[in-house]
Every structure is written in C-alpha cells, then in structure tokens.
Amino acid sequence: MGKTLSEKVWDDHVVRTADGEPDLLFIDLHLIHEVTSPQAFDGLRQAERTVRRPDLTLATEDHNTPTLNIDLPIADPVSRTQVETLRKNAREFGIRIHSLGDLDQGIVHIIGPQLGLTQPGLTVVCGDSHTSTHGAFGAIAFGIGTSEVEHVLATQTLPQARPKTLAVNVNGELPVGVSAKDIVLALIAKVGTGGGQGYIVEYRGSTIEALSMEGRMTICNMSIEWGAKAGMIAPDETTFAYIKGRPHAPEGTDWDAAVGYWRTLRTDPDAVFDAEVDLDASQLTPFVTWGTNPGQGVPLGAEVPDPEIFAEEADRTAATKALEYMALRPGQKMREIRVDTVFLGSCTNGRIEDLRAAAGVITGHHVADHVRMLVVPGSARVRLQAESEGLDVIFKEAGAEWRAAGCSMCLGMNPDQLAPGERAASTSNRNFEGRQGKGGRTHLVSPLVAAATAVIGTLSSPADLTGTR
Amino acid sequence: MDAFTTHTGTALPLRRSNVDTDQIIPAVYLKRVTKIGFEDGLFAAWRNDPNFVLNLPQYAGATIMIAGPDFGTGSSREHAVWALQNYGFKVVIGSRFGDIFRGNSGKSGLLIAVVDQKIIEELWDFVEENPAVPITVDLVGRQITAVGFHSECEIDDYTRWRLMEGLDDIGLTLRHVDQIAEFERTRPGYKPKTLPAKVASAS
Numbered sequence: 001m002g003k004t005l006s007e008k009v010w011d012d013h014v015v016r017t018a019d020g021e022p023d024l025l026f027i028d029l030h031l032i033h034e035v036t037s038p039q040a041f042d043g044l045r046q047a048e049r050t051v052r053r054p055d056l057t058l059a060t061e062d063h064n065t066p067t068l069n070i071d072l073p074i075a076d077p078v079s080r081t082q083v084e085t086l087r088k089n090a091r092e093f094g095i096r097i098h099s100l101g102d103l104d105q106g107i108v109h110i111i112g113p114q115l116g117l118t119q120p121g122l123t124v125v126c127g128d129s130h131t132s133t134h135g136a137f138g139a140i141a142f143g144i145g146t147s148e149v150e151h152v153l154a155t156q157t158l159p160q161a162r163p164k165t166l167a168v169n170v171n172g173e174l175p176v177g178v179s180a181k182d183i184v185l186a187l188i189a190k191v192g193t194g195g196g197q198g199y200i201v202e203y204r205g206s207t208i209e210a211l212s213m214e215g216r217m218t219i220c221n222m223s224i225e226w227g228a229k230a231g232m233i234a235p236d237e238t239t240f241a242y243i244k245g246r247p248h249a250p251e252g253t254d255w256d257a258a259v260g261y262w263r264t265l266r267t268d269p270d271a272v273f274d275a276e277v278d279l280d281a282s283q284l285t286p287f288v289t290w291g292t293n294p295g296q297g298v299p300l301g302a303e304v305p306d307p308e309i310f311a312e313e314a315d316r317t318a319a320t321k322a323l324e325y326m327a328l329r330p331g332q333k334m335r336e337i338r339v340d341t342v343f344l345g346s347c348t349n350g351r352i353e354d355l356r357a358a359a360g361v362i363t364g365h366h367v368a369d370h371v372r373m374l375v376v377p378g379s380a381r382v383r384l385q386a387e388s389e390g391l392d393v394i395f396k397e398a399g400a401e402w403r404a405a406g407c408s409m410c411l412g413m414n415p416d417q418l419a420p421g422e423r424a425a426s427t428s429n430r431n432f433e434g435r436q437g438k439g440g441r442t443h444l445v446s447p448l449v450a451a452a453t454a455v456i457g458t459l460s461s462p463a464d465l466t467g468t469r
Numbered sequence: 470m471d472a473f474t475t476h477t478g479t480a481l482p483l484r485r486s487n488v489d490t491d492q493i494i495p496a497v498y499l500k501r502v503t504k505i506g507f508e509d510g511l512f513a514a515w516r517n518d519p520n521f522v523l524n525l526p527q528y529a530g531a532t533i534m535i536a537g538p539d540f541g542t543g544s545s546r547e548h549a550v551w552a553l554q555n556y557g558f559k560v561v562i563g564s565r566f567g568d569i570f571r572g573n574s575g576k577s578g579l580l581i582a583v584v585d586q587k588i589i590e591e592l593w594d595f596v597e598e599n600p601a602v603p604i605t606v607d608l609v610g611r612q613i614t615a616v617g618f619h620s621e622c623e624i625d626d627y628t629r630w631r632l633m634e635g636l637d638d639i640g641l642t643l644r645h646v647d648q649i650a651e652f653e654r655t656r657p658g659y660k661p662k663t664l665p666a667k668v669a670s671a672s
Contacts (some may be wrong), residue, residue: 015652016645021627024645026652028660036546038502049639052649055664064500065612079501085502104668115668117661125630129545129569143569145547147638148575155642157649161627180555193487194539194565227542229568247667254659261657293542314486314538314586321485381669411544413496432491434514 002268004165005234006200009265013123015157022159025294028122028139029176030152031108032059032095034086035125035413036149041089045456053156058117059090059097062107063413067376067403070100073119079414093153095429106379109133109347113217114381116246120235120262123228125152130347130429136216137243138235138265140200164274166194166199170207172282177462178459179357180215181349181427183207183448184222185287187279196228199275202267203233207281213242214353221348222429225294234266261448286461288334289431290442291322296431298334300449300461306330325433326441327421334459337443341424342373342454343436344447345403346410349427350378352385354447360392361451362398368457373400374416376408400454412437425453470578472635476559477605478532480591488536489543490570494552496544507552528599535592536563541570547610550577560606562613562622564589575628576638582606582613582622592618608633 003011016024030053037059044050051057062126064079074080083100088098098104104111109130112118120138125131127149134141144158151158169184188195203219211219216233223231240259243249250258289297290304296319298305306321307330323329328337344350344358355377367373375395377383383405386392392402409416410428418424418440427450431442452460463469498510515521522528534553540563541549550573555562561579564586574581584592595618604615606622608629613620624632627669631638642649 016648024642026649026650026656029663035499039504039547042502047639055662058663063496076500082502088509096666117663119661122660127547128547129543143545145545145550145569145573147547147573151639151642154639155646155649156653157642159638159642161625176584193542197565197568224543224569227539227567247669248661248663250659250661257657258659261659270626293489317484318486411491411496413499430489432489432492432543434495438495438497438514 002271004267004271004273005138005202005265006140006165009121009123009138010162012121022161025123025160026157026158027055027125027152028055028126028306029112029117029129030125031112031126032057032149033063033108033128034061034082035063036146037089037149038082038085039146040153041093044153045149049154051153053093054094056156057095057153059086059095060105060108060111061086061100063407063411065100065406066415067406067408070404085264103380106382107347107350107407109221110350110378110382113137114246114379116243116248119243120239121260121265129224130221132228132231133217133221134231135220135223135230136213137239138232138262140230140232141418142230144383163200164198166196166201167273167276168201168203168279169205169276170203170279170281171205172207172280174207174281174389175284177448178284178286179446179448180211180218182284182287183279183281184219185289185294185297185444186284188222188226188295189287190279191277192228193295194227196223196226199228201228201231203231208233209236212353213238214351217351218348222294225429231295286446286449288449288459290326290328290334291319292325292431292433292443294429294431296322297444300334300459302334304328304330304334306333337459338423338457339371339425339443339453339459340422341418342450343369343409343424343426343428344374344450345376345378345408346428347378348429349447350376350382350383354427355382355391358447358451359394359466361448362455363394365398365455365465366409367399367454368406371454371457373454374409375400377402377405379405408434411435425450425459470635470637471630473578473580474609475605475607476532476580477603478559478590479528479530479601480529480533480535480596480604481531482535482596483522484537484593485536487539487542490541490546490549490567491538491543493541493549493600494546499548504551505555506550508555511552511556528583532557533560533562533604533606534558535589536561537589538563538565538586540566542567545569547573547577550574550579554579562592562606575631578632580606580608581631582624584613584620584622588620
C-alpha cells in the first residue's frame with residue numbers, strides 16, 4: 001500500500017523508533033518568539049545544557065511588540081522585559097534573531113516562508129499553535145509547548161506519537177468574492193472545533209491546487225482551530241515558484257536535488273487515509289463567525305442561529321453562552337451586525353495578497369464614521385512591499401490606520417486591543433472570549449469581508465459595496 | 470519532575486465545553502519569564518463573577534478539576550498548565566482535550582485522565598452533591614474512586630510510565646544522542662539552515 005504525504009515526510013524524520021514509545025522525530029526548523037521561550041532557556045541553563053543546532057533555529061519578536069512608535073522602547077515594562085529576555089537568550093546561545101526595527105522582523109509564521117526557510121518535506125515547530133501555517137509548503141509543522149521548546153533546543157528532536165491521517169477534499173471553482181478564509185471557516189463550522197483531533201490533515205482537490213501560496217497558508221494556519229495536529233498541502237509548481245530566489249532557497253545543483261525530492265512528496269494513488277471530509281467549494285459564500293469559537297460560523301447571508309437547533313446539549317449550552325457574550329439574539333441577520341473596529345492582519349491574513357485584496361475593495365471608498373480600521377502587515381517586508389505598491393496610501397486615504405508589523409490585535413498582548421463590549425470584524429483566527437482584549441467581541445472574516453465591512457459599518461461583502469449582490 | 474502514582478483530593482466541576490487556553494489564562498498574563506505566579510490569571514475573565522465555580526466556598530482547596538469536552542483547545546501556551554498547577558490543581562479529568570494542552574500537561578506533571586462524557590456527567594453530579602468527599606485518581610491502576618463512585622480512566626502507556634517514574638524527557642532523549650548525530654550525518658545538504666543568515670537586498 002502506498003503512503004500519504006504526511007507519512008512520507010514523517011518517515012523521513014524518524015531518528016529512532018521502539019515498541020510502546022513515540023517516534024523520535026528530527027526537527028529541521030525551530031522558530032522561536034518571546035512569549036513561549038524564556039522558561040525553556042532557563043531550563044537549559046539550570047540543567048547546564050546548550051542549544052544543539054543554533055543553525056536550525058530562528059527567533060523573532062512579534063506577540064508583545066507595539067505597532068506604533070516602534071523606534072521607542074516598549075512602553076509596558078513587563079512586555080519589554082520579555083522581549084529583552086529573548087534578545088539576551090539569543091545572544092547567549094548564538095541564535096539568529098530579527099528584532100523590532102529589523103527589516104526581517106515580523107510574525108514568526110510570515111517570516112519563515114518569506115526568508116525561504118520554510119520548504120517542502122521539512123519538520124517545522126514553534127511554541128505557537130499557528131505553526132500549522134508552514135504545512136502549506138508540504139512540511140509537517142505544528143505548535144508545541146514550552147517544555148517541548150526546551151526539548152528541541154537541547155536535542156533538535158521531539159518524541160511524537162504518530163497521528164492518524166485525514167484528507168480534506170475541496171473541489172470546485174470558488175465563486176467570486178469567496179477566498180481561502182471562507183473555505184476554512186466553512187470547514188470548521190462543518191466538522192467542529194474538535195473534528196481534527198489526533199489527525200494530520202492533508203488539504204487536497206482542485207480548489208486547493210488553484211490557490212496561491214498565501215491562500216494555502218491561510219487554510220493550513222487554521223488547522224489548529226479544528227484541533228488537527230497539523231495541516232499540509234502537497235508541494236507543486238506554485239510552491240516551487242514561491243520559494244525560488246528567496247534568501248534561503250536552495251541554489252544551483254542543490255535546487256535541482258531539492259525539487260527532485262519535493263516532487264516525490266505527494267500522496268500515492270493507492271494510499272488510504274484514516275478518514276476523509278469533502279467540501280464543495282462552488283457552493284461557498286463569504287463565511288463569518290457569530291460565536292466564541294471558530295466553529296460557530298454561518299454564511300454572511302444567514303442569521304444568528306437559535307441555540308435550540310443544536311443536537312448536543314454541550315453545543316446548546318455553548319451557543320447560549322456565546323450569544324450572551326456576543327450580545328446577539330437568534331434570528332438576527334448577520335449583515336445587520338454593526339462593528340466598531342476592523343482588524344486586517346495576523347498570521348492568518350497579514351500577507352501581501354491579503355492586503356492587496358482588501359485594498360482592491362476599499363479603493364475609492366471611506367471607512368464608515370463609527371468604525372476604526374487597523375491595517376497591520378504581517379512583517380516589516382510585507383509593509384515595505386505594500387508601500388512600494390501604494391497600498392498604504394489607499395488605506396490611509398480611506399481613513400484606516402497603517403501600522404508596523406506584529407501580531408497586533410489578534411491577541412491581547414500588546415497595546416492593540418478591543419475595549420470591553422467593543423465589536424470587531426477580524427481577519428485573525430480566534431474569536432474566543434476576550435481574545436482581542438477583555439470583553440471584546442470578535443467576528444472572524446476574510447480580508448474581502450473585512451474591507452467591505454469597514455466601509456459599510458455592518459458585516460458585509462464586496463458585492464454589497466458594488467450593489468452586485 | 471516529581472514522580473506521580475496516585476492523588477487524592479476534592480474536586481471541582483467546570484460545566485463548560487470548549488474551554489480554550491485563552492480562557493484558562495488570557496494572553497495579558499503571559500508576559501512573565503518564570504513558571505510561577507500564574508494562578509492570578511487562571512480563568513481571569515470569569516473570576517469576577519462571584520458565582521463562578523472557582524469562587525464557590527464548597528470547592529475551595531479542590532485539586533481535581535472535572536472539565537467539559539474539548540478542554541484546553543487553541544493556543545499552545547504551557548502557561549495554561551502552569552496556571553492550573555500554581556493554583557493547586559494536580560489532575561484534570563475530561564472526555565476530550567486539545568492535543569497541545571494534553572502534551573504540555575504530561576511534560577509538566579499535571580495528570581490528564583480521560584473518561585467518557587457520560588462519566589463526566591456522573592462526576593459533575595456526584596461532586597455537586599458531595600463536594601467534600603475526596604476522590605482518588607490512581608495512575609497505576611488507571612482508576613477514579615471515591616466513596617460511592619468508581620470509574621476506569623484512560624491514560625496512555627508512555628505518559629503514564631514517564632509520570633510514574635518522574636522522568637525528564639530531555640534526559641531520556643539524550644540517551645540516544647548517537648542516533649541523533651547519525652541522523653544528522655545523513656541529512657541532505659540542500660536542507661535550509663538559518664546560519665549563516667541570508668536576507669534579501671533592501672527593497
């Protein structure tokens with residue numbers, strides 16, 4: 001019997017296997033940031049251990065970093081200490097770091113691919129659950145905790161039980177105005193936040209093959225939101241073209257050897273997945289969330305559901321609690337929900353293509369009077385690229401705020417936060433209670449919906465703006 | 470890590486599903502660079518509510534949490550485990566857990582015992598009726614017992630062994646350092662390295 005993509009990559013990284021024990025996997029790329037690493041470095045020092053492979057490790061600052069006045073010291077002393085601790089640890093252990101103000105600083109999951117370090121067939125880990133993003137290149141990429149960060153620093157390996165395999169087959173042509181974000185939000189609503197637990201997922205099918213690398217990263221990024229260990233997409237010409245010429249892309253004969261290997265990274269025709277899920281992309285419409293987990297979503301044209309429609313008691317309770325927190329009532333039209341803030345950015349939708357898509361919608365319009373819009377590029381280079389294309393001018397002329405790179409409002413760790421009761425349409429990945437600031441209310445949306453919502457002031461699609469709906 | 474064989478303590482029922490790690494400890498509390506002192510952030514948003522279960526006097530001092538389905542989903546923050554431990558919890562019993570949270574718990578010595586959701590419902594009822602009755606979670610025998618209650622629970626063999634022996638994972642792996650070195654020798658040369666650093670020319 002043939003192998004699936006994930007089985008091939010997994011098998012190529014097994015250092016040691018033994019009955020009754022997890023496989024010991026070699027890790028090709030370890031990304032670190034300031035929040036989940038300080039205690040790991042402390043552990044190394046206490047045990048008098050060192051970093052085994054600084055040459056496979058990369059650090060950046062993203063979670064705590066402000067997106068305004070980045071030339072000044074970080075105002076919050078606790079945040080500043082955490083960032084300075086990362087800098088000190090990087091220096092002490094010889095780890096490359098891209099600090100605030102550096103051209104290559106940015107959200108950890110944006111800069112890996114941007115530098116060409118994220119490549120097919122790798123194992124990639126980071127103390128961050130959205131590490132699944134890198135699976136878009138055909139890598140096995142997953143988030144780990146701080147104990148595991150320490151483990152990888154010390155050994156460049158991780159003991160891991162082999163997950164089961166799941167195929168998500170997405171076929172059909174995406175309708176106009178529907179993007180990768182809508183695919184993954186619709187998928188999570190269908191399978192639930194626990195639907196992927198215990199699986200490495202492979203997204204496949206004609207719709208996935210037609211997506212850009214940015215779109216593929218958006219989908220793989222949210223694999224963790226339905227509980228999957230990792231999400232992957234088989235590398236193809238789109239992948240190779242994206243990597244070629246990037247700073248750390250292989251060159252010359254190395255390129256040929258690498259591409260030769262990468263071409264083998266496809267699920268064999270006779271391979272069998274442990275489970276499969278099908279999604280018809282041609283039937284999708286823009287998708288938005290109404291609740292407090294990413295599975296609580298509906299098409300934009302739908303209404304806030306009645307908790308009573310859910311079969312499971314736990315789901316009914318969760319929906320009731322979510323509606324109370326979100327201050328919504330069953331039957332309310334999603335399109336009539338008025339927002340205070342629009343956040344465009346994050347490791348889900350903070351890449352250049354996302355900014356271009358939103359700019360395309362917002363050109364010639366103005367953000368509604370009662371709305372503030374934050375546009376936060378995922379990395380310093382995305383920001384520069386956008387500025388070279390004049391996107392910053394489009395956003396600023398529309399009345400949006402143009403910020404410096406970082407995680408920003410995706411999570412309430414830096415100054416960009418929602419106030420209690422404030423409602424946002426966000427292109428980020430989590431609508432958990434308080435995620436974007438204590439008491440804040442989040443609707444997850446695509447960049448296209450974010451832009452249209454900013455202009456109209458209620459949850460909207462670009463078609464609402466052009467009157468073509 | 471201290472060895473863990475059995476734990477006896479009172480329990481607290483958390484009747485909620487999908488408790489993500491942002492709820493267990495909000496991001497704003499993640500800025501410390503130590504592993505201690507996170508108890509103040511545990512369920513921070515919900516603790517303002519005097520009726521929240523952590524604030525109810527009958528459950529004060531509980532060391533076992535009876536959680537709802539999909540506990541610990543979302544963010545990889547190990548701070549969620551530290552917050553539960555710093556507060557005093559030794560065991561979380563539930564029917565489904567987020568993978569990363571469950572892994573982090575095993576590494577930090579917080580025991581995760583898995584039972585069917587039906588057993589969780591029974592435990593919730595039992596604890597609400599008998600909040601002062603101690604419950605014993607036996608890692609060796611994989612059992613949950615109390616006067617008037619008994620259930621088997623699932624804990625995978627490898628995690629169970631490591632917890633019982635109190636083993637340091639990194640130490641275990643370093644016993645195989647020769648195999649790691651051998652693997653490194655055979656890795657293809659085209660695989661990327663972060664050093665020496667290469668960056669694009671300024672645009």
